[in-house]
Amino acid sequence: MVPNSADSTYPVVDLFAGPGGLGEGFASVGTTGLENTPPPRFFVAVSIEKDRWAHKTLFLRHFYRTFPYGRAPEAYYQYLSDELPLSDLLVNHPEAATQAERSALQITLGTASHAAVQKLIEERLQGQHWWVLVGGPPCQAYSVAGRSRMKHLPGFDADERHTLYREYLKIIADHRPPVFLMENVKGLLSATHRGESIMAKILSDLSQPSNALAHSGSPVCHYTLHALARESRDLFGNPNPRSFVVKAERYGVPQTRHRVFILGVRGDLKTRPELLKPHSPPTVAQTIGHLPPIRSGVTGSVRTRNGWTRAIEGLADIDTSGSPCSDEIQNLAQTIGCRAPASTHSCFRADTYSPDMGHETLQFMHDPRLSTITGHAARAHMPSDLRRYAFAATYAEHVGKNPKLQDFPNALLPAHSNIGGTTLPFPDRFKVQRSNRVASTITAHIAKDGNYYIHYDPVQCRSLSVREAARLQTFPDNYHFDGPRTEQYRQIGNAVPPYLAMQIGELVADILDKAKSETT
Numbered sequence: 001m002v003p004n005s006a007d008s009t010y011p012v013v014d015l016f017a018g019p020g021g022l023g024e025g026f027a028s029v030g031t032t033g034l035e036n037t038p039p040p041r042f043f044v045a046v047s048i049e050k051d052r053w054a055h056k057t058l059f060l061r062h063f064y065r066t067f068p069y070g071r072a073p074e075a076y077y078q079y080l081s082d083e084l085p086l087s088d089l090l091v092n093h094p095e096a097a098t099q100a101e102r103s104a105l106q107i108t109l110g111t112a113s114h115a116a117v118q119k120l121i122e123e124r125l126q127g128q129h130w131w132v133l134v135g136g137p138p139c140q141a142y143s144v145a146g147r148s149r150m151k152h153l154p155g156f157d158a159d160e161r162h163t164l165y166r167e168y169l170k171i172i173a174d175h176r177p178p179v180f181l182m183e184n185v186k187g188l189l190s191a192t193h194r195g196e197s198i199m200a201k202i203l204s205d206l207s208q209p210s211n212a213l214a215h216s217g218s219p220v221c222h223y224t225l226h227a228l229a230r231e232s233r234d235l236f237g238n239p240n241p242r243s244f245v246v247k248a249e250r251y252g253v254p255q256t257r258h259r260v261f262i263l264g265v266r267g268d269l270k271t272r273p274e275l276l277k278p279h280s281p282p283t284v285a286q287t288i289g290h291l292p293p294i295r296s297g298v299t300g301s302v303r304t305r306n307g308w309t310r311a312i313e314g315l316a317d318i319d320t321s322g323s324p325c326s327d328e329i330q331n332l333a334q335t336i337g338c339r340a341p342a343s344t345h346s347c348f349r350a351d352t353y354s355p356d357m358g359h360e361t362l363q364f365m366h367d368p369r370l371s372t373i374t375g376h377a378a379r380a381h382m383p384s385d386l387r388r389y390a391f392a393a394t395y396a397e398h399v400g401k402n403p404k405l406q407d408f409p410n411a412l413l414p415a416h417s418n419i420g421g422t423t424l425p426f427p428d429r430f431k432v433q434r435s436n437r438v439a440s441t442i443t444a445h446i447a448k449d450g451n452y453y454i455h456y457d458p459v460q461c462r463s464l465s466v467r468e469a470a471r472l473q474t475f476p477d478n479y480h481f482d483g484p485r486t487e488q489y490r491q492i493g494n495a496v497p498p499y500l501a502m503q504i505g506e507l508v509a510d511i512l513d514k515a516k517s518e519t520t
Contacts, residue, residue, distance in 0.1 A: 010128075257441045
């Protein structure tokens with residue numbers, strides 16, 4: 001159940017929560033899953049998210065966390081295994097369901113909801129002075145790719161996604177949290193709005209939120225802003241914007257995910273955060289290689305295993321003589337019939353796989369109580385893309401790097417009008433997640449197609465499954481994502497890796513402990 005006013009446990013208010021990556025990380029700080037251990041350092045008092053499917057994901061995770069860590073009811077695991085409907089799970093545990101309904105809320109943040117959200121936060125905090133506000137506004141208008149797509153659209157300068165951070169700012173001004181954490185995309189560093197640097201504006205506003213908003217109803221409040229990976233300030237003591245970038249792969253996350261994290265400590269508190277401690281991540285193979293092999297589906301009229309096999313066998317009719325992996329491609333085409341996985345999905349017994357549990361990141365994701373691992377199903381791909389995936393995975397395996405479009409045989413090039421020019425657009429549009437490296441950034445684009453997320457095994461010839469994407473994002477194996485598969489991918493791609501969030505949470509817990517000690 002939700003902790004009461006235990007001295008060692010701090011509330012978290014999570015805004016723009018998505019599927020709950022930040023909240024999951026903070027709620028994991030100090031937990032071991034063992035009997036008679038201290039309570040977790042944080043509990044998520046309220047999560048707010050407007051998206052329907054992400055909210056459903058949040059609700060179930062809040063339900064799960066109402067129970068002491070490691071002691072969720074067996075019915076929860078029966079639900080994950082499709083042995084029990086969700087309605088029965090909730091009926092059997094009405095107190096937990098009611099609690100989750102109160103803490104996981106579907107609300108669109110903005111002017112219309114501000115007064116209600118302000119009151120709601122006050123109610124959920126129950127007068128507690130030591131807590132943390134976390135979250136980040138939607139990032140499409142800040143990302144480099146997003147701005148390139150949207151900057152010519154009518155009304156781009158007025159897009160609310162430029163200014164939703166001000167709603168976050170209002171909540172800081174209203175409630176004056178001892179600590180806040182704001183996360184967003186690296187594109188903030190280069191983004192401008194009406195000629196002004198968005199990053200510079202955000203740093204200025206977060207330092208003096210009441211002044212920035214001309215918030216006459218709130219007391220003046222100053223925050224000192226800190227970076228988590230490296231502190232860098234100019235001669236006047238102002239932080240270097242680039243120091244706020246955290247490279248997740250340096251902190252045990254198996255992907256090259258670079259995001260902006262701004263940690264604010266209220267000006268009346270004299271504590272400073274420690275920096276994150278770098279440690280090596282597991283490779284892609286260590287993270288997902290123990291999952292059972294599955295093959296992709298195939299779109300079109302033929303969806304059988306034989307149809308899938310014939311599509312890849314078509315590589316034998318393509319001239320690959322100019323490729324450094326020509327022999328390997330021909331061998332794959334001739335042997336795929338007897339090597340192909342039997343199924344496109346696997347809801348397999350969790351006790352039949354053996355991950356390298358010596359790595360702390362993998363320990364974080366593992367749950368020994370799971371009877372099955374869910375979400376491990378492959379998408380269907382066009383026959384032409386199957387051949388491209390088979391070629392790309394074989395090339396990466398035997399050449400040691402991802403192929404560019406110019407490395408593909410002409411017969412495998414996409415049938416786009418601009419492919420035949422002297423320069424190829426998006427030359428790395430087919431990207432294999434190489435087994436001995438960390439993955440490239442898992443983004444929401446994974447919901448659209450798998451071209452940037454090809455599995456490293458040529459025999460499987462597919463893009464990543466939902467569970468594989470979730471593992472590369474360090475979501476625990478018992479984390480359930482609601483909604484259609486496309487929505488599940490989108491939630492995962494937009495999330496903060498929980499394992500990274502846990503490490504940040506450890507720093508925040510230390511700040512709050514020291515600040516509380518200094519004021520008593």
